[in-house]
Amino acid sequence: MWLLTQVDPVSIWAVISAFFSRVENGLQLLLTAPNRDILTIQLVALAGLSAAIGQSVVLFANRVKPLRFVISLLTAMLIYVLSFLFWVTIVWGLLNWGLDIAVDWTTLAGAVAVSYIPLLLAFLGFLPYAGQPILQLLYVISFYYLIIMLHRVLAVDMIQTVAFTAVGLVVVLLLQATIGKPLGWLVDKILEMAAGTTLKFDLDAAIEAFADPDGDNSISPSTGEGA
């Protein structure tokens, strides 16, 4: 049953609804779908867009104009997908060559994508006051499901799965702090191009930059163009 492949393409909503009925059902449906690669990308893209909306306060704080705002959200979504592909490839390489666990790339990507399903609600991060804790909770839930999904597809016991996930996380963090730095810089530059302005990712810094452009203790934002 687990390995049976569906004949007809599966919709993303079917995967989401299967996930919410029973987590494993969502994974099974995605992995057995003939269009699983597209589904994987769709899930990650939607989660990325939702997360970008949830954290869009940065764009507002930087006074990004409405059209640029939309372009920025779409760009953030694209970067989210590319980051996903990049990091899944890194982890896949680590598993296959570092830990000698044979796993198909698309299976791994599909499993990780299913763990992103809770992040489809990341737009709730935009809610006032409760938004930030909700967003953090969603990331914790997503991480929890990542372990569950990996446990299913790696066919190792839970302790090993947790250990592999921890090792994977450490490697990803290490890479982010090394080769990820220039990539991060590149990502920032792409986001700034999309926003059409220099972005300050620290909210307070962004607000201060606009509130007090000439050091004259202004309160409301400057009417000048850009930062």
Add this chain to the structure above:
Amino acid sequence: MAILQSALQVILTILGIILFWALLMALLSPLESLGWWAGWFGDKSEDDEIKLDRLGSQTLPPGKHHFIVFLTGIGGVRQEVHIPEERRFLDRLAERMPEAVIVDDIFPYSVTNRALTGNRIFSWFWRIALRSQDERKPLGKLINIRNVFQVLVASDHRYGPMYDRGSAEIVIKGLLRHGYVIGSGVPVYVIGYSGGGQIAVGSAAYVSARIKAPVRILSLAGVFCADPGIPKIDRIYHIHGRIDAVERLGRRIFPGRWPIMRHSTWNRALADGQATIIDMGDMIHNGPGSYLDPDSMVDDTHSYLDKTVETMAIIVTGEGEELPVPKIED
């Protein structure tokens, strides 16, 4: 049984619609202040005819020594105070302190000081809600819910700095409209009633810096968080009743107000004597038995409203009669 099931289905559908609507309203609530900050709606607010930087040499209105800004509770819909209890309170306050200028034309739940019934896409809806509020119908509560979300926006550490700057600007413009002279050093008292407490506390530091004078908060059963701007406020007087459930809720939902959070800005202000809590006895938040009730009596001659007005007058003028606090017998 089938009828019961259908009824349950209808009830659940209605509840679902209400929940969806509330979620949508909450999600959209930061847009006004964030859009204002981002310049999406132009750089003008409704009272933008007063430019903060175009200040000529002025003198204070003759015979006026105190400036009091009133920020309405969450039932407000426009700049003019339209809730009868609040209007009566402000009239009594003006009567008690004729030397005070009372700025009472600010709508604190809009950073552009734009009335809900003003130039808005959904102004027609808010006019209906206002009519319902006047007739004490449930639909009128939508105004309160909408304004509660604005209080949450102001208390959010991400959105608050933008919202507070907008509020500060409308407070300053209100002061200027009423003859305040920037640089005169005259302290400003801001009464934040209920949810207006958050707007008062959040904006005070920016107002103070701009007018170059102390800003003192008179939180009348204010609901507010441990705002990062609190250390820059001259004094905070938190006036509250012992049986006020709404004010108590404010103390519960904001962790910085919990006594165990000893290093929060609010608790530090209390410890340093910068903030003072004034016990009003057994008063509730609104309606009969509330701070603004002219019919419930604290003694033979003074009402709850008198007690509230007198308490504020003592703080502002340093003179007045200490009235007893009401106690409801079991």
